[in-house]
Amino acid sequence: MGTMFGSVEDYGEMFRDTAAQTRDPSLSSENYIGTPVVYKLVRVAQDGRLVPATDEEMLEVKDLVENNENDMPIAPDPGQTEECIFDVGSPSQFLQLDSFEGLFQPETVEAYTENLNSRLECKEELVYGSEMLFTLPDTNYQSSNEFPWNEEFVQSEVFLQEPISFSSNGCSVDQSIGDVSAYSIATGGSPKAPALSASASNTGFSGDRDEICLGNLSIKALQETFRATFGRETTCKDKLWLKRKIEMGLIRPRVMPTNDNGLIIGGQDNCTGTVVAVSKDTVDEGRANTCKDTPSTPDCTDDFEDSLIEASVDHYSGNEDFEGEYRSAKRVRKATRRYIEEISKLEEQQQSKESLIPSKDERSISTVSSGRRVVVTRMVSLGGSIIQVPYVSHVRRSRPRENIMALGEFHSGLWEVKATPEESDLNLSQTQLNNDVNRVSGVKSVSGPVQKKVTSHRQSYEDHSKPEVDQDTMEPEYMDSSGDSSDDSTYSHADRPIMQSAMRRKHHRAWSLSEVKKLVEGVSQYGVGKWSVIKKLTFSSHSYRTPVDLKDKWRNLLRASFSRTPLNKMGKHGSMAIPSQVLSQVRELAQKKSHVSPARKARMVRASSRHVAAENLR
């Protein structure tokens, strides 16, 4: 790490020292300057992990901070940062990097800071980024007390995130979220304050939208407006920032509907690819109170309230062009703490309204238009409650949804096996079961009680699954099923909720020549159209071939056999061409239509009974 890093770290140390001081009860009340709040610059990786900032990012932020000392919003990179005022004392207040080197992946960094009273003990930091920042369970912060999340670590945009992010991580996350949201909303400075208490006081401004004449206001006026809007003072001197902030404060409440059909914020699609999260490292438990009690820092609590991590999520644009789009001039600020508050409020409402929403992990999708923008939202259960979030997924982006029909097939998510209880012929039922079990889509329906134990069926099938059929013996059974599942397992578990059903597509399995021959043989024995029989008797070992498959294949063979150009060597699609001999055989059989000679019929019966007998022996 470069020098910057070192210095930052030093600052951090400095901070910790002061923190240690204030731990002394006798000092706590007056020594506000020593308020043990340590900030860390972290970035939220795409997968949600929190990773410490890199040198570059640190530099960037430092620039921000330093420039700020001149009270001039000089951003290191105009394209990447927004105007902002930083009238804080020194960088030391901001950053502390711990020993996280190596974890960081350089990405665009954006950090916005705002200090309301130019004191280092209280400040507001706004950080924007895109990819959501949630992954509590997997991060290593837990092993490091340097990174206490608890309630102090406030995650704001959480609710915009795809549910899967949490669901796969266990309930502890939900808990955390709960705490977090509560904290972020609390106005009274009490982290424990109920979510609702907060937003109410802030959203009184149902304001005139034509407030865009803010541009003509002086800084003073803007500050005043700010105060009116947010109920607190600000020393921010940046017009743009103030305007934006105020607009956000004014607009957001309006956009957020209070009913079921609503929500969703307009102009929320500006994108960012990265996230910078600045978290506060609370060294002292009683910090908040200490701060609040400090006479000379009236804004303290507000600041604390504000000093949560904020990140905006890009829902609609890919990562690729995010850079360009991000830099595009009129970026609209979006989804920050306030948005979260609203979400929470909405959540609250949802809860109270309840009854409308299934208690399940419901995902009702609805389309909502907000102004010009049409947004699809859906209900998502988060920590037991239901909230409405934009229906987007960056996960799915990479992997297009597959056949939707498949969605219906796996509702229960259980491998239900169709049972044929009334089936008199045990062997037959077994075999059929076999088919169903192995046929991927065969998992579909269940008639009657599902109680039939899958295992027992499977077991019994496997017991006598030893086919009397020659080649390719056995293998299909295990190979097939395991093959299927292994296919699935290659997909990220995080995608599970969404993908699980889509995943279930029957894979194509090329017909081998031996299979074709067998098919022809089967047809010759039992006749065209007796797919079920052929399947049962001739393809008993090929679990993956269903009667329909046979039929389809036969159709193809037929077509091929009558084709003028018998494809000499390789089939069109690279598959082995079917020997002309076989094809002629097919043609011959086809001509005989489906009718089976009495002799064949007898033979068939015999074969069948033989088969049955064989089965019974097992």
Add this chain to the structure above:
DNA sequence: CTTAGGG
């Protein structure tokens, strides 16, 4: 459920 046929 099995077949046939269309997609």
Add this chain to the structure above:
DNA sequence: CCCTAAG
């Protein structure tokens, strides 16, 4: 390969 309609 999937789906559906028809026995």
